[in-house]
Amino acid sequence: RLSCVAFLGPYWYVLLLDKSSWNNHSYLYGLMGTQLALLGADRYGSMDGLFRPQKRNAHVPLWNYALLRAQIFIVYFIAGLKKLDADWVGGYSMNSLARHWLFAPFRLVLSEALTSRLVVHGGGLVLDLSAGFLLFFDASRPLGLLLTTYFHTMNSQLFSIGETPQSPPKHPQNLR
Incomplete structure (x- = not known):
C-alpha cells in the first residue's frame, strides 16, 4: 500500500497540472492505483506478501x-x-x-x-x-x-x- 501511495501523490499532481495530456489510460492508471491503495492489494502477489506469509495467504474478497x-x-x-x-x-x-x-x-x-x-x-x-x-x-x-x-x-x-x-x-x- 505504501508503494501505491508513493506512486499516487506525484502521479495525480503531475496529471492534474496538465489536463491537455489526458487520455483514457492516464486516468485509468491513477484510478487503479487509488483502488489498489484502498483495497487489499498488499496480500497476494505483493512484496508484503513475499516477506510476511500471514499476508500472502490472506483472503482477498471477490468484490475487490x-x-x-x-x-x-x-x-x-x-x-x-x-x-x-x-x-x-x-x-x-x-x-x-x-x-x-x-x-x-x-x-x-x-x-x-x-x-x-x-x-x-x-x-x-x-x-x-x-x-x-x-x-x-x-x-x-x-x-x-x-x-x-x-x-x-x-x-x-x-x-x-x-x-x-x-x-x-x-x-x-x-x-x-
Whole structure:
C-alpha cells in the first residue's frame, strides 16, 4: 500500500497540472492505483506478501477483483460508446488510416475503403464495446487478452499517444 501511495501523490499532481495530456489510460492508471491503495492489494502477489506469509495467504474478497475489472470495463465501454457517432459508424473518422502498412494484409483481400470501414472502424467499435465484457469474465479473458494485446500493439505503431497497455501484465488477467 505504501508503494501505491508513493506512486499516487506525484502521479495525480503531475496529471492534474496538465489536463491537455489526458487520455483514457492516464486516468485509468491513477484510478487503479487509488483502488489498489484502498483495497487489499498488499496480500497476494505483493512484496508484503513475499516477506510476511500471514499476508500472502490472506483472503482477498471477490468484490475487490470485481471493482478493478469494472474499471477496465468502463474505460473500454465508454470508448466504444464514443465511437457510436455518425462519423465513426459511417467510416469517416480515420479515413486514411487503412493506408498504413499495418493494414496491408487486410488490403490483400479488401479494398482500402472496405479495410477502413470494416477493419478500422467496425473492428475498433466492436472491440471497444466487447473488450470490457471479455476481460471481466474468467472464461472469456484469454480471448479478451489476445484481442486487446493485438489492438494496443497496433495502436502503439499507429499513434503517439503515450503508453498503451499492450503487454498482458498490464491487463487484469490475474484478477481472480
